[in-house]
Amino acid sequence: MPDRPRASRARAPRTDGAARPERIATPEQERERLLLYAFRALGQRALSRHELRERLLRRTEQPDIAEAVLARVQELGYLSDEQVAHSEAARRGVGQHRVRQKLRQRGVEAGVVAQVMAERDPDAEEEDARTLLDRRWDTFQRSGDPVKRAHAFLMRRGYPGALIWRLLREKAAEVPDEVETEEEGF
Template sequence: MTDDALLPPDPERQKARDDLLAYAFRALAGRALTEAELRTRLARRTDDPALAAEVLARVQELGYQNDDTVARAEGNRRGVGGFRVRQTLKRRGVSEGLIEETLAARDPAQEAEQARELLERRWPALARKRDPRASAYAFLARRGFGGAAIWAAIREVSQQDPPEDAAAE
């Protein structure tokens, strides 16, 4: 047994820990944060990295922070493609293995259907543009959809409601 174990807890450190823990709960109440995001926020609040690590560990132990949950929620977002999911998770500090696992769980047929649904809603505005197919491609690419899903959606939607310039040909 060490001498530190026999000493009573430092009231100042305990107060700092409690304050940092309360901050962590407030931060997580606003939005699900990844471990990297929460670690960064805690590090900004204290000069003691051991205290920040202790609070992060406690929050994870209690189940309030979990990268798997954050990744699953991002992977299930509607209206965004796999490329956007990958980029968002990478930016938020999620491990590459978890990103790959999240993307593998996405259904490519469902992603293609979401691209088509998005394009159907936006097609009336896009059809009036000079090059509606290029505009549609750019719109869906910014949302993170892959080329195969985009071209399938463009073919399907443009056949249902051809752009005005194509109808005049």
């Protein structure tokens, strides 16, 4: 008789009320399981050390194994808070306040955050804010108070208030006089 694949059958629950014994993994098996998980997680998104530690600790009850996995992944060069900070700081369309906040949320150390923020070019940030404002200005003008909407939008994006007001004053100087006469009731 030829070998046929067996149909998989679900196990019937035990009738004696006893729970099935859980398979207890050896420390080596647990380490291997966590290491594979760490590589999958890092393959989807760059994670900070803090983020990966939190994820590993949710998957094991042995913090020493989680720390060993973290050390191994970092030793292999797959985990770098500096790299995460640089990629977050390089995002366009967000200001320095939002970058700093995001890095703090992700658990990046304050020294790394300060170093990356010092490397950020303020002229490039101003140009990004100006580009965003120019691109969205028509949308803001359709509202009752375009300056208020534009200010709120750029604040949510993390740009400093002084920069926002300077850009809004420049934009207001560009607006034709027709807008002023409409507001006066003509």
